[in-house]
Amino acid sequence: GVKIKRKKVPGAKNLKIRKYVQPKNAVMCLNELRPGVTYTTEQEGGVTQPFCISVEVSNGVDSQKYRGFGSSKQLARQAAAEAALISFVKPPVTSNSSESQEEDKTPWATLASFAIYKLFNDWREGRVGTCPPPAQPFGTAVPPAFLNQSMGTNAAKDGSAQAAAFTEAICAHLGGRTPHAPVTDIKVDTNVSAQSAEAVKVPNPAKQVPENAGSMHPVTVLHQMKPGLQYTVNRTIIENKPFFTVTANIDGKMFTGEGPNVKKAKFFLAKEAILGLYGVDSTFEPPQPVVVAHEQD
Secondary structure (H helix, E strand, O other): OOOOOOOOOOOHHHHHHHHHOOOOOHHHHHHHHOOOOOEEEEEOOOOOOOEEEEEEEEOOOOEEEEEEEEOOHHHHHHHHHHHHHHOOOOOOOOOOOOOOOOOOOOOHHHHHHHHHHHHHHHHHOOOOOOOOOOOOOOOEEEOHHHHOOOOOHHHHHHHHHHHHHHHHHHHHHOOOOOOOOOOOOOOOOOOOOOOOOOOOOOOOOOOOOOOOHHHOOHHHHHHHHOOOOOOEEEEEEEOOEEEEEEEEEEOOEEEEEEEOOHHHHHHHHHHHHHHHHHOOOOOOOOOOOOOOOOOOO
């Protein structure tokens, strides 16, 4: 028969990818993989401690509990869901034979949706390039063994083994050591989320202030001029609501920002800093919060 070549539709491939990779938060993604999971509040938040929420996920054989911490229950819930998502990353399929090809069980479409969600939120908030890690424990999302949380002896050993397996699989996907290489010198830091053992290389500062700095997000401008900037975050309660004060010492000068959350406090700090240091009067207006509809179980 005569083969008829289909006419290529411009943008068809991009539309197909967009259909399957829609930005979704961690709770929505976990609900796709394990519908009906329940979340438990293990610790109420306050002035001196964050909220702690856990979620128990079963793989059909046994179940594992994942905890998330945040300055609100919503953040802690999202963090717990993100911690659970880490467990779905499986080692790369190594067999080259088509007959004995193993099934790739990593849910790439779901993880891609969450990755796009995180990326867009970072860009919206001005986090571009290498920035200092966020103040902990606001939004910490790690498996139990990464935080060395209080568990039974057997549970702790199992958790440590699982945490090592998660890290091993992720490293393999990023071109690191092979999935079954021995794990050595894994150090647990109880104060921060799982990060690379190697220090993050701080990029060189920009040689000059961007021409359109006044219309850019002030945090982006500040991080371009002062990469690796460290912040100090203080949390208080005013009228039963959390209030944050962020300070930073830049070139011997102290700058302060205040707001109902860390992001807004950093925004005001950066706006003050770029004006005082570089004479940039920022006209940037932060976007309104995006309302995300949660799927019902």
